[in-house]
Amino acid sequence: MNDTQPAPGAAAAPAQVRIFDTTLRDGEQSPGCSMTPRQKLVMARALAGLGVDVIETGFPASSESDREAARLIAREVRTPVLAVLSRCLPADIEASARALDGAARPRLHVFISTSALHREHKLRMSKAQVLDTAAACVAQARGFVDDVEFSTEDGTRTEREFLAEVVGAAIAAGATTINVPDTLGYTTPEEMRALFAHLIATVPGARDVVFSAHCHDDLGMAVANSLAAIEGGARQVECTINGIGERAGNCAMEELVMALKVRGAWYNADTGIDTRKLVPASKLLSRLVGMPVQRNKAVVGANAFAHESGIHQHGMLRHRGTYEIMNPEDVGWPASKMVLGRHSGRAAVSHRLRALGYTLGEAQLDQAFAGFKALCERQRVVEDRDLETLMHGDVRGDVRGDGYRLASMTVSDRGQRASAEVELSDPDGRSVGKRALGDGPVDALFAALASATGVELELESYQVHSVGIGADARGEANLSVRCGDDAWEGTGTSTDVIEASALAWLDIANRVLRARQPVARERATA
Known part of the structure; x- marks a missing residue:
């Protein structure tokens, strides 16, 4: 320093x-x-x-x-x-x-x-x-x-x-x-x-x-x-x-x-x-x-020691000093973060897969990277659990089912307590409907989703904001939750912020459920 x-x-x-x-x-x-x-x-x-x-x-x-x-x-x-x-x-x-x-x-x-x-x-x-x-x-x-x-x-x-x-x-x-x-x-x-x-x-x-x-x-x-x-x-x-x-x-x-x-x-x-x-x-x-810190805030923002660009990740893997002037541990962060997303390159994905126990040949890495890129089109951040699921899907990105999907929802904030009713399509295509009450419309919505999926999430932060401008503007919801000992983040976008909130919640719930499936790691060698 x-x-x-x-x-x-x-x-x-x-x-x-x-x-x-x-x-x-x-x-x-x-x-x-x-x-x-x-x-x-x-x-x-x-x-x-x-x-x-x-x-x-x-x-x-x-x-x-x-x-x-x-x-x-x-x-x-x-x-x-x-x-x-x-x-x-x-x-x-x-x-x-x-x-x-x-x-x-x-x-x-x-x-x-x-x-x-x-x-x-x-x-x-x-x-x-x-x-x-x-x-x-x-x-x-x-x-x-x-x-x-x-x-x-x-x-x-x-x-x-x-x-x-x-x-x-x-x-x-x-x-x-x-x-x-x-x-x-x-x-x-x-x-x-x-x-x-x-x-x-x-x-x-x-x-x-x-x-x-x-x-x-x-x-x-x-x-x-x-x-x-x-x-x-x-x-x-x-x-x-x-x-x-x-x-x-x-x-x-x-x-x-x-x-x-x-x-x-x-x-x-x-x-x-x-x-x-x-x-x-x-x-x-x-x-x-109750004032969140912007992600790109110096020193204490969530992105202060996070890297997604493939060029930056490649440099960081060679020497941390290429793209960091402080040690994250010196200010209270546990470590630097290699965020895997649409801007990440092969070097970062390969490094993360090796850390998870997968040694792949060039052809297998090509398949895994193609599956990773396909996954990035559906979600902003790819976590270790997602890579595990990707590998379990024979590195083609054909994740077992699409998980729970939102079919319809009704939210009411009349009376003393808000209510929400949701209808979901489960991973096998069956319809699941549940209704719940809550202290507000979002609280009721999340309770109904928990009842329908069987996944209990402890909300730590919830943010909604607009993405885009004019007629193209959409609402985006960002959730940070805990499920057991694990922390998760999810994102959902829609023209309706309540629907975006439901999609963000389901984004996390589906990944939690996939992580619970037994994964048999098949190690391949070059």
Whole structure:
């Protein structure tokens, strides 16, 4: 994971960058991502285990829920610094101090807008009033705790001279950390680097405090701007798991941390994060807030270490470094994934068949590969179980029967419970009809399908979205389930999303049933 290209003039010892996690505050403010106090406590435990330096637990003046979450976390989570956010208002600061009562390492985080736009339209305050308020509220916060962070909201759009003046006033009043947020995700890496370098070099007392960056992703540069701030001298970065947060989100912790790891020789900086816990933390947050992580998300997305292209798979089989710059195990994935699908080549299919115990001659491999390609026309991903079934079908792809097929379905959501009735054609062509009730139409549909097929699936995730545009658009349903100890994924498409859901469910059920059939492996030699 080490970069061998050094930065010009890099110091010998890497600088330690503090990770300030604001998943429970700024992240939770993302629409649809609110958490209960108990859920926040669960996430705070995971963040502490991850090794974050500071956890921002909420905004106590905003709600009773935030106050309760701060109190719960303060009682139980003892290792990281626990921060709460407060406007530069005396009543807010008092409420925040009460919420931190009992915390082992409390921090009060106070902020005020500093840009001309915010001063005029949001605060309706003059520069002098902003300066006086900032200094007075930092001093008030220091009366409660020794650790006070001061933030200049919309700092990157603030006049540089005035920004330096406000920062100097906060330091003189007792602030120990100075945060300069790119609140609107407006700045660029070059500007960010220069701004931090200027403030640290010119503001009186700047070298006695820690400078922090808090970047938003409105232009997709939150991680890049945070890294640039580190180059400019910042030694704390405020970020969130999965990059959740207001509007387009915040700097994604997993991306920042791994950029510093992979390009360590360039940045000459590191964090105390246990990177092996990044993926578990990402999955936990996704479950808690119900926001799935996009598959192509860096580091923690399902496709981050997955390869389907035949060219890439061939390279990976020769040397993993050809197409990966990180080890999946280092961030919490079990291994790289060779996804077999329509873009895969002979090398990957042959490699997977050998791993399953099949040694084939060229002619037999030709047959197996032709059967594999035919199977790819019916499903997006071909799993090991599908290859086993393919080999059992004498490598021609003539799988025993087509499994259960949907003949008709009726779903109703009237009354207290939804109902669904399905009619299927079984592998022998007989008609099977079942009816079931559920908490919603999809729940009822899956219950009816389980009754008709005898396959019980435990749903882990369910997503529907549109594929195509205009008159050609179709609904696609994607399911992730567990059946016993095994995990399965299925896909179905239709002009009706409920029907697509049924097809996705049957896609998995049929593969489960085929896997249950005894497979006599016939090993052939070249």
